[in-house]
Amino acid sequence: MLKRYFPILEWGAQYSRATLSADMLAAVIVTIMLIPQSLAYALLAGLPPVVGLYASILPLVAYAIFGTSRTLAVGPVAVVSLMTASAAGAVAAQGSAEYLQAAITLAALSGVMLAVLGLLRLGFLANLLSHPVIAGFITASGILIATSQLRHVLGIAGGGENWPDMLTSLAQNITTVNWPTLVIGGLAVAFLFWVRKGFAPLLQKTGMSEKTAVMAAKAGPVIAVALTIVAVIVLGLADKGVKLVGAVPQGMPPFSVPSMNLGLISQLWVPALLISIIGFVESVSVAQTLAAKRRQRIAPDQELVGLGAANIAAAFSGGYPVTGGFARSVVNFDAGAQTPAAGAYTAVGIALASLFLTPLLFNLPIATLAATIIVAVLSLVDVKTPVRLWRYSKGDFAAHVATIGMTLLAGVEMGVISGVCVGLLLYLWKASRPHAAIVGRVPETEHFRNVERHKVLTLPHLLSIRIDESLTYLNARWLEEYVLERVAEKPELRHVILMCSAVNAIDATGLESLEAINHRLGDGGIGLHLSEVKGPVMDRLKDTHFLEELNGKVFLSQDSAWSQLASDDGSPAEPKDQYLARGMI
Template identity: 60%
Template sequence: MNRLSRYLPILQWGRTYDGTMLTSDFLAAVIVTTMLIPQSLAYAMLAGLPAEVGLYASIFPLVAYALFGTSRTLAIGPVAVVSLMSASSISEVAAQGTASYVEGALVLALLSGFILLAMGLFRLGFLANFLSHPVISGFITAAALLISAGQIGHIMGVKGRGDTLPEIVYALAIQLGNVNPVTFAVGSLVLISLYASRKGLKPMLVMARMPARPAEIISRAAPLVTVAATTLLATVFDLGAHGVALVGTIPAGLPSLGFPHISLDLIATLAMPACLISVVGFVESVSVAQTLAAKRRQRVDPDQELIGLGAANVAAGLSAGYPVTGGLARSVVNFEAGAATPLAGAFTAVGIAVAAMYLTPLLSNLPRATLAATIIVAVLSLVDFAAMRRVFLYSRSDFAAMAATLVVTLGRGVELGIVAGVLLSLLLHLYRTSRPHMAVVGQVRNTEHYRNVDRHSVATWPEILSVRVDESLYFANSRYLEDQIAEMVTNRPAVKHVVLMCSAVNAIDASALESLDEVGRRLTESGIGFYLSEVKGPVMDRLKGTEFLSSLNGKVFLSQHEAIQTLTKLEYEPSP
């Protein structure tokens, strides 16, 4: 039973489910549903898919996550960044508006789901660590700018398509003379109203002495209100006859279930994009889930989250949806609304299903400019230039990876952008660790502490060279270690003992072990003793299984202080 509950977390929290939790989940679902309906429609348009696909992706995937996910408050569904990545990927295999394009979306969701499930079953959640926070931040900022720029065409009533920012800007620039004034008026008014409601509606209502929670609900419902209002305006004034692009007929009913047509060529083309979507979606989801869980002292299992997200995406692929993941804004709303368990997501799915069955005929006159404005307001909150400044001031190398991700994403597309960021991060990490910080250390007087001679007033002995290396030793820095020790010994002709302080060394690989052997051999030939100190237990366990310790002309000391006491034997007077 315990093993089964590991893969079905619902068996854990379901045992204590009560009426209070039911009420909390239901109220949270009502709030999230009002937010998710316009977002689902908008993000489907962003992905280049029919509007109803966004609704379909918000039904069965939410139920699947409720069964397998560990976060009590993560809200699953279509999100802006994954929608953009999906559009970029599927465009490689089919044209928007075709049946093949929709089929590509289903296959992409299935591939993403199976990849996530495999990662979860093999406990590979750590692979997401290769996406550093600066890379993710740079990618999301660039994606938000791309998304916003891509929606301006809908606001203007012109075609402004493109996969990169230069392409989009050029497409918009050559069509400035074709702007539809009615569409522009509708889009601009919705944009202004949504921005104003996001920034000032809740404070205004609170100042009018409305309780904070109702004020929050009303402000979050603003997109749904604009959808209803602009649909009504389009119907009454026949805006479609004035050139305003409308959503058109949305089929009523639930999605049909079944496998899409899958070919090996399609799998080969979409496999890499599916991997990127899986990893980016997982990183975004698990970061939000862990942040919210910490506020309630709850726990999120990253490997089980992979299974939960994988199940959600498989459900999307089998129910006419497209790739989904956890959304930041919706999850925060779900959390603040009091969601107690993942069942809130299942209740949200019921609300979306009701909307898909009974409300879609009312949305045929919804202006596309309204959905474009909804997307722009939603994604602009993801743009974080302040983070770039903070990273620049703290780490130039991290900023380089962040800036490269942003620039390549804007200039060459989303897939190349994130790949460039990951590769540059890894290269910079290899470069940094290939030249580890090495410090000559001395004794802080009247203590057993040893610190860098260049930073502290410490005691040293001319016959003893104490070197601390502040990095694990591996193939990329092993030669550097050899060269640095050789140079230090050459510059100190009085040295008779070299002590390598290993307090910061968490691992020594085979290449580094060879280098330590070489260092010991050279020092022995020069009549100099070679010693190690403060070697960590796991590192020492591995060294004991080698010939290195037997060939060492010195010994391994438990502490640096023991090494100095043994080597000096009170024969030398410390010099300041």
């Protein structure tokens, strides 16, 4: 029980020397990758770069204690950073103390929400985000993020929360381009794109193994950072208008306290919920993919607790919302991390960096960080998915496009909310008109098939309807209409058989609709029969008065229903009495 809530007790008990060295190696590699990334994502979130380092220390330790994935690497990620910027920007100006306070409070709210969802086992709510909605959101976020960073590469002022505003702002300020910044930024972008594709093959030519080469190529951003720092110093670019990171406070993360201001909380809880759910969905997908590769399992509800703890830790150590990142987790996995301890060692690495390396970052151009963001997020933009969705499912395509459109035009929050609403409406619409078929007997067999797809026997006084769905309140009204319309088309009808082989459950509304159909058919002198009712469904029906009131019988098989009712095409009798006499169920 304790192990369920503290997975560290599970893997910690078996911790060996071999695991230690594997975890340490992975931690070194992830640390090198994480330093420029943390600085860059903090910039994207509109926060001082050092906040990115703070968000990569205690949260990793907290996740190592509570998380269930052996290899997930937690920290600042692009999409959540953008959402943080959007939410904090709505309550305070970037650069103000209130803005930082809002980011810290977002982390706290998100942490509490994640932990509560996990403890209440409400992880299923994340299901409301379908793949098309997530894919649309991530594509649109990638476009938004890349656009938002363009100004840093151009060395101009600007802003905007949505795409039209960002583009307008860029267009207005384009005349004030700072050329040295653009050269540095442009070269960094070009270098980083090349590193992604061409660096690993080059390293391999020097005799490095493929795996090591791919791993070494992940240090590309670190090289870009080092080279541009040197360039700034050598060429004296600080005097030529190139914006630099400047003084970064040296030392361990400060102790911070989230705001208890109810007004602020009421403004931030919706974005915090969205950050939580988006972060959870991203994180759990990565964790599941990696776990499956080693035939391990993660516990999604405990993952909520782990991510919740990480965010609460972020809130109390000057950080901002974090989650499991895709790229860094893959690096952690490939570098051979065996347990969440690798995350804790990474935290030590980042802590050492924030103690000793920060003075070196003084001359780092903002444009370099912007370049690392642009190159990282452009890989998020996925142009194949809309094409694939259009071909596979128009409804999913609609949800995808609605999410992209609303995210670009109205920002991240409206984007996610619209996607969820469109997806849910389409789902409910489909659920409210499930598949059903009029079936007839395949000649000389006991099988019954759809009359529209097969050559089957039917009888004018007997209507067999197969319902391919559980009867719930969403389709109850449809059921009434469907049955009564089919009945209205057949004036000679005496019996209706509902074939329930695919009915897994009948809720109270479904039951009332069956009762209504029974009474209405009874008023018209038509018997209602059920066939192939599943065991658990029948058990529940037996507890009600429905079977007593049924103007007909319940048959074990559709075949026996057909056989017994086929001959009963006589004069309009009272079906109920007739079946009562025969011994109704």
